[in-house]
Amino acid sequence: MKALTWNGKGDIRCETVPDPEIEDERDAIIKVTNCAICGSDLHIYNGLIPSMQHGDVIGHEAMGEVVEVGRATTGLKVGDRVVVPFTIACGECFFCQRGFHSACERTNPDRAKAMKLWGNSPAGLFGYSHLLGGYRGGQAEYLRVPHADVGPIKVPEELADDQVLFLSDIFPTGYMAAEFCGIEPGDTIAIWGCGPVGQMAIRSAFLLGAERIIAIDTVPERLRLAESAGATTLDFRKEDIYERIMEMTHGRGADACIDAVGTEADGWASLDSFVDRVKVATYLATDRPHVLRQAIHCCRNFGTVAIVGVYGGYLDKIPFGSAINRGLTFRMAQTPVQRYLPSLLRRIADGEIDPSFVITHRGSLEDGPELYKTFSERTDGCIKVVLKP
Known part of the structure; x- marks a missing residue:
């Protein structure tokens, strides 16, 4: 599949990488229909986030269609249209049970590194360094979603992708x-x-x-x-x-x-x-x-x-x-996105807000490297970039 990868400061590339596979019975694979470049992705682009490795797939704002589910994944089925929170949460630990999903105790396999820097570890995040799990990000054609019975939220057919994509983070x-x-x-x-x-x-x-x-x-x-x-x-x-x-x-x-x-x-x-x-x-x-x-x-x-x-x-x-x-x-805090999803989806459905107002630039994954530069340099009136794989 095609994906955007980090290869050093200011060096984002659209490359071919292996397709993701089910690795755990609670996983799901989604075909990404829309993803976005976040302001915090620019910290990666500008070389400020430690523990990045060459070839890391980046991006943490994504949505798409479920194409495969693990045998223990509940609540999702092939064909569901979902938005994926950038925070990866198990739904069962001390913090998840209290609604603090971004502090999940189980989803950061690099927690020992995080503890040395921060004293304790937050949850794993998509596409955001090997301090936070080394998970592949969503600026790609496909995305593996761990603990998929906790994270993704299904969205109604009547809402456009642009309206709901930003439930993933911003x-x-x-x-x-x-x-x-x-x-x-x-x-x-x-x-x-x-x-x-x-x-x-x-x-x-x-x-x-x-x-x-x-x-x-x-x-x-x-x-x-x-x-x-x-x-x-x-x-x-x-x-x-x-x-x-x-x-x-x-x-x-x-x-x-x-x-x-x-x-x-x-x-x-x-x-x-x-x-x-x-x-x-x-x-x-x-x-x-x-x-x-x-x-x-x-x-x-x-x-x-x-x-x-x-x-x-x-x-x-x-x-x-x-x-x-x-x-x-x-x-x-890093946002415990799962905590907010139901109420914010209702606000969108009720017409209280349409988050798509912020989009200024669109492109494909191939356009991604140049759009990273545009966003970082704040040229061409760029406020928010959406990519369609």
């Missing part, structure tokens, strides 16, 4: 970010990053009752898309974000702040962001946490900072004194 992630904020009537929510997850967070925050969203980015197309949802936008290259948010909230700060950027914050936004870039380039740091520092300072006393942007290692000079002295709450 819609649940953006929704979770908004939910983390504990939104109450009248709240102002500040969101850093108007990429795909940030766009989903904006619309989710309005769905959950926020009165005002302040969306922060510098890419014109992203800012316009945020404005079309009703957000007030700030360009961090043109304005002092802290001063503007304080001005807009009468000196109090935003009720909650969402970091939807993560490790690759813009390296030219401020002096500290430039220093972050230099440290990462010279291997003196693992991440560029400028956005997180700013979100902490812009959050009101006893407010919430929600973090859904990906960080991988150790963050330097985080103003924790500010956080503890002002009573901030931090909430963060």
Whole structure:
């Protein structure tokens, strides 16, 4: 089959790889009908995710048709149309039973490596390094889905692929970010990053009752898309974000702040962001946490900072004194997608939201390497890429 593979920093290739096979009685094989490039895939593209190996099949946003099931797989049959969560969960362990599927204790065969870096291991993820299981990803013609009786959700015929594809990751992630904020009537929510997850967070925050969203980015197309949802936008290259948010909230700060950027914050936004870039380039740091520092300072006393942007290692000079002295709450996670799927599918079916609004570019797997470059460089108005194998 054809698949997109990682072969080093900035080197994504469309190659022929072996077809997946049933390896466990709870597996399923799906024929991928649509997949997407996620913002967190760009961290792989840019060489920031450790434990990648040459030839790894990447991608974790996928949906398709079931073509084979293991003999112990329940709830799915050949011909079912499904969306596959990026988190792989057994459904039976301590965390899965509590709805924390992204912390599954059984699905990361590389958990010993993860424990050395993070103290404990999250769940295995599709197409996201040999810290997180080394599973093949979904930017391919076919995908093996472990624990298929727990992960994939069947979707109604009347909903188009474009409407439901993003249930695999970015819609649940953006929704979770908004939910983390504990939104109450009248709240102002500040969101850093108007990429795909940030766009989903904006619309989710309005769905959950926020009165005002302040969306922060510098890419014109992203800012316009945020404005079309009703957000007030700030360009961090043109304005002092802290001063503007304080001005807009009468000196109090935003009720909650969402970091939807993560490790690759813009390296030219401020002096500290430039220093972050230099440290990462010279291997003196693992991440560029400028956005997180700013979100902490812009959050009101006893407010919430929600973090859904990906960080991988150790963050330097985080103003924790500010956080503890002002009573901030931090909430963060890799999204336990399975927890959100039923309710978010209902919201789509009921017409409350159509996540396809974020798609700007389409192509085949053969177009994938060039579209990775376009997405990474933010050229041609690119916000979200969908590939059709």
